[in-house]
Amino acid sequence: MSQVKHVVLVLSGKGGVGKSTITTELALALRHSGKKVSGHSLCGLALCFPPCLRQSQRLTTLCGPQVGVLDVDLCGPSIPRMLSVGRPDVHQCDSGWVPVYTDAQKTLALMSIGFLLDDPDDAVVWRGPKKTALIGQFVSDVAWGELDVLLVDTPPGTSDEHLAVLENLKKHRVDGAILVTTPQAVSTGDVRREITFCKRTGVRILGIVENMSGFVCPHCSECSNIFSKGGGEELAKLTGSEFLGCVPLDPLLSASIEEGKDFTQSFPDSATFSAISSILHTLLKSLETD
Numbered sequence: 206m207s208q209v210k211h212v213v214l215v216l217s218g219k220g221g222v223g224k225s226t227i228t229t230e231l232a233l234a235l236r237h238s239g240k241k242v243s244g245h246s247l248c249g250l251a252l253c254f255p256p257c258l259r260q261s262q263r264l265t266t267l268c269g270p271q272v273g274v275l276d277v278d279l280c281g282p283s284i285p286r287m288l289s290v291g292r293p294d295v296h297q298c299d300s301g302w303v304p305v306y307t308d309a310q311k312t313l314a315l316m317s318i319g320f321l322l323d324d325p326d327d328a329v330v331w332r333g334p335k336k337t338a339l340i341g342q343f344v345s346d347v348a349w350g351e352l353d354v355l356l357v358d359t360p361p362g363t364s365d366e367h368l369a370v371l372e373n374l375k376k377h378r379v380d381g382a383i384l385v386t387t388p389q390a391v392s393t394g395d396v397r398r399e400i401t402f403c404k405r406t407g408v409r410i411l412g413i414v415e416n417m418s419g420f421v422c423p424h425c426s427e428c429s430n431i432f433s434k435g436g437g438e439e440l441a442k443l444t445g446s447e448f449l450g451c452v453p454l455d456p457l458l459s460a461s462i463e464e465g466k467d468f469t470q471s472f473p474d475s476a477t478f479s480a481i482s483s484i485l486h487t488l489l490k491s492l493e494t495d
């Protein structure tokens with residue numbers, strides 16, 4: 206962890222509000238942004254090259270951000286599927302477990318219990334201490350190498366997994382947490398509890414993301430507010446938290462997630478991609494100004 210510059214937790218009060226989706230898309234968008242975090246001078250340079258060159262192995266290795274995703278949703282690990290890496294064996298090296306990489310250039314590193322189960326249908330029926338021990342290993346025994354940002358995808362609520370991450374990262378600073386909610390009061394109400402959790406445990410709130418905010422019609426691309434809109438933004442105002450932005454309910458995003466395709470590469474001109482990019486931009490700004 207000593208070579209990990211920023212650690213960001215992704216939290217939500219409720220399940221199914223899109224925590225893993227937001228984690229996945231932020232990781233992919235960051236990887237493709239060409240922006241190094243924490244003022245590495247090569248980042249500007251990378252953006253001067255034409256996209257075809259920027260994608261080349263040499264430039265990505267030299268200039269691109271290195272991103273990691275740690276999936277501590279032990280009972281419902283979705284990151285391996287969303288990033289389409291299958292179930293490769295996790296290997297050991299001298300410095301620990303080697304993370305699973307999504308690409309040959311090793312710009313996106315992953316660790317999840319999904320890689321450790323013999324059978325993908327195995328249920329993790331563990332009490333707190335066993336969960337805490339595995340998360341301890343994820344934090345201390347994974348050879349992440351040099352990372353610009355490590356995103357930690359957590360289960361919903363505030364439970365053993367969250368406390369285990371914070372305890373194990375005591376020596377290494379956690380930059381803060383992104384809170385994901387849908388616009389409806391039934392979800393924003395639960396996010397208030399996450400805010401209380403962050404305050405009690407001294408975790409900085411980097412901001413709130415309102416996911417599934419409006420629906421993007423796959424035919425005309427018009428966005429209509431079929432559920433509701435603005436609940437997350439309102440909560441941010443009420444609680445004095447930063448509002449990072451809204452991501453619409455987009456069937457193309459959902460299909461990409463289902464098929465393990467990279468939405469940020471496939472639909473760079475979509476409104477959903479620009480919403481994700483804007484959230485990433487605001488997040489990086491707050492990481493750099495901390």
Ligand SMILES: Nc1ncnc2c1ncn2[C@@H]1O[C@H](COP(=O)(O)OP(=O)(O)OP(=O)(O)O)[C@@H](O)[C@H]1O
Nearest residue numbers: 220221222223224225226417453454455458459462
């Ligand atoms: N903005 C969106 N547009 C379309 N589909 C979305 C969007 N956000 C999430 N989804 C879909 O909603 C479902 C639930 O999302 P996801 O698994 O990310 O939620 P979660 O909060 O991580 O759930 P859990 O806490 O139960 O693990 C997924 O099928 C995902 O593809």
